[in-house]
Amino acid sequence: MSTFPVAKIRQDFPILQQTVYNRPLVYFDNAASTQKPIQVIRAISGYYETDNCNIHRGVHFLSQRATEAYEETRNLVQRYINAASSREIIFTKGATESINLVASSFGKRYISAGDEVLISIMEHHSNIVPWQQMCLERGAKVKFIPIHDNGELDMEAFRSMVNEKTKILSITHVSNVLGTINPLKEMIAYAHSFGIPVLVDGAQAISHLGADVHDLDCDFYCFSGHKMYAPMGIGVLYGKEKYLEAMPPYQSGGEMIKEVRIDRTTFNELPFKFEAGTPNVEGVYGLHAAILYLQELGMENIRNYEQEILDYAIDKLTAMGDIRFIGTAKEKTSLISFLIGSIHPYDAGVIIDKMGIAVRTGHHCAMPLIEYYKIPATVRASFAFYNTFEEIDSMVDAINRVKQMFG
Numbered sequence: 001m002s003t004f005p006v007a008k009i010r011q012d013f014p015i016l017q018q019t020v021y022n023r024p025l026v027y028f029d030n031a032a033s034t035q036k037p038i039q040v041i042r043a044i045s046g047y048y049e050t051d052n053c054n055i056h057r058g059v060h061f062l063s064q065r066a067t068e069a070y071e072e073t074r075n076l077v078q079r080y081i082n083a084a085s086s087r088e089i090i091f092t093k094g095a096t097e098s099i100n101l102v103a104s105s106f107g108k109r110y111i112s113a114g115d116e117v118l119i120s121i122m123e124h125h126s127n128i129v130p131w132q133q134m135c136l137e138r139g140a141k142v143k144f145i146p147i148h149d150n151g152e153l154d155m156e157a158f159r160s161m162v163n164e165k166t167k168i169l170s171i172t173h174v175s176n177v178l179g180t181i182n183p184l185k186e187m188i189a190y191a192h193s194f195g196i197p198v199l200v201d202g203a204q205a206i207s208h209l210g211a212d213v214h215d216l217d218c219d220f221y222c223f224s225g226h227k228m229y230a231p232m233g234i235g236v237l238y239g240k241e242k243y244l245e246a247m248p249p250y251q252s253g254g255e256m257i258k259e260v261r262i263d264r265t266t267f268n269e270l271p272f273k274f275e276a277g278t279p280n281v282e283g284v285y286g287l288h289a290a291i292l293y294l295q296e297l298g299m300e301n302i303r304n305y306e307q308e309i310l311d312y313a314i315d316k317l318t319a320m321g322d323i324r325f326i327g328t329a330k331e332k333t334s335l336i337s338f339l340i341g342s343i344h345p346y347d348a349g350v351i352i353d354k355m356g357i358a359v360r361t362g363h364h365c366a367m368p369l370i371e372y373y374k375i376p377a378t379v380r381a382s383f384a385f386y387n388t389f390e391e392i393d394s395m396v397d398a399i400n401r402v403k404q405m406f407g
């Protein structure tokens, strides 16, 4: 039996203390967004109670204190993901904005007609559409690495698709539909052997595996705060200095400039060159608290407990007989996508919800992947370290109810 202190941890999450439809809330929609511990909530309200102010350049006390906290969080993120310098840490709205930034800015600097961008069929729309848009503008082409039916990337196909036209590989660390953990180190080393930089979409990895950008040797890595127990509207783009220096600004305005004259502008140094306008300071305070919270729990402890939850869920659902899992890769994080017999996922989702359990049904912003499997949608249950074995049992009861009603 697990020794992970889940009961104590749950006390930190006020939202989990409630009932819905007269049942205890079971929250299995963590891949969409995680809940926030009281430490994060307090960090945000504390910011407004004592520190609220616009940052940078202000000489007064509040501005200096808020600026220090903001920049200290940048240093914390740098250490958390093991980046070489805080100049390589850019605060964004989230993973989507980070990818848009790279697609637009890297695209302008490095991509021309006839070039290729390599992504995979398992990407979230936010790692597809920005590349499609940029390629449309520049006359370049997006190519999709295929997968095997178990949800693992087809590595042979990947190797055959890399060529002298490939200008960047943009790949998810973990699939938000399949849970597959991609073999990034192997892919990055292979891309680098052709001189091709790699962006990693870490939106689904950061709260389960953490990230070590030095070890991965990726050129860009991005994630969203709200999927790692921090607030919405804050995220991170890590980029190697050599690329960030060479890339033009993404947005223009205050903060990203050094000097503005009526006929010309010079840009600020990194990372400010990519942070135009007033940033999300409260979000940064919350992100700081969330990282400290994760560090206190320990990423390895989190990983081990979530693996136990995942194994338990897979065993229980397998024993039910007519569950079809979508995504059975050997290396997976703690989410399961499935179909119950021939019952439409939306019908299943409505009944499961009425039993107090929040799962997600749909295409999960990965329509090309859903199309690949020739299915209408999936039911997705995605777990966090505050979920319990008893909650999995409740989901099994709910699935049995779905089967009684529609089977």
Ligand SMILES: Cc1ncc(COP(=O)(O)O)c(C=O)c1O
Pocket: 031, 032, 093, 094, 095, 096, 097, 124, 126, 127, 172, 174, 175, 176, 201, 203, 204, 224, 365
């Ligand atoms: C793999 C992946 N990438 C990117 C995103 C986009 O994240 P956000 O909407 O926070 O920018 C998501 C969100 O679900 C995701 O799962």
